[in-house]
Amino acid sequence: MTEQQTQNWIPDEVDTSVPSMARTYDFLLGGAHNFAVDRMVAEQAEKAMPGAAKIARLNRAFLGRAVRFLIEEGITQFLDIGSGIPTVGNVHVVAQHANPEARVLYVDKDPIAVAHSELMLGNNDNADVLRADMRDPESIVNSSQARRLLDFDKPIGMLLVMMIHWVPDADDPWSLIARYREALPAGSYVALSHVTAETREDQVTEVQGKIRESRSADQLTPRTYDQVLRMFDGFELVEPGLVGCGLWHPRGPGDIADNPELNQQVYAGVGRKL
């Protein structure tokens, strides 16, 4: 029997012989919604780039701090694109802990991420999940889920955390982000994080090669500081600007690594639409 046949949480359409980056990231974070191929890629990544799992945790910690920051700024509604498989520190848990009225729409293209988000959300009226591809902004912004949950006349916190590096240059992620920005009212925010090869270039290139060999539908495009900075066009970066994710307002030991390279492997920032 294949892994697929023995487990009942796997949607029929999922090919368990090809890794997905949602599941690989889930494994790096210590989650259980992944298969042998995902674990293999994660282990190859950790071997090629020691600290890969720690980087995933640092990124996840940034996500939590960014959501808390946005809540403190008065944001009550979130559009979390590339939200991933539910795991520790889910956005609606962090946001609704601070404000039980906070509304969250999760969006992901990965069927397992969406199926588990549906299960997790149960009858939470203030949160929902949409299966969609971020490269089609209008289908997300105009979806019935977005229109039910989010008020586009009031500021929205858009989260693009650890996901834009899965969008290749050919799809022009800068223009895509601009289309979302246009749909958001003034006072909205974007929180974004993105893998770079400006730190440990050889190791990142090796990880990229392993993912390519794996035939995953998700392929990694690391980008430079300036390329990531341009994603904030039309937004005003809040302090401390675009920095390594471990350096974005760390509040405790889990937020920042002793090894400075790990803090810098993923650029992170939060910007406000003027």
Ligand code: SAM
């Ligand atoms: N945002 C979460 C976090 O930072 O903890 C999860 C990040 S996970 C590494 C990246 C997620 O982006 C995956 O679940 C993947 O399926 C999703 N993703 C990648 N490309 C996407 C696309 N074009 N549209 C929607 N989701 C996408």
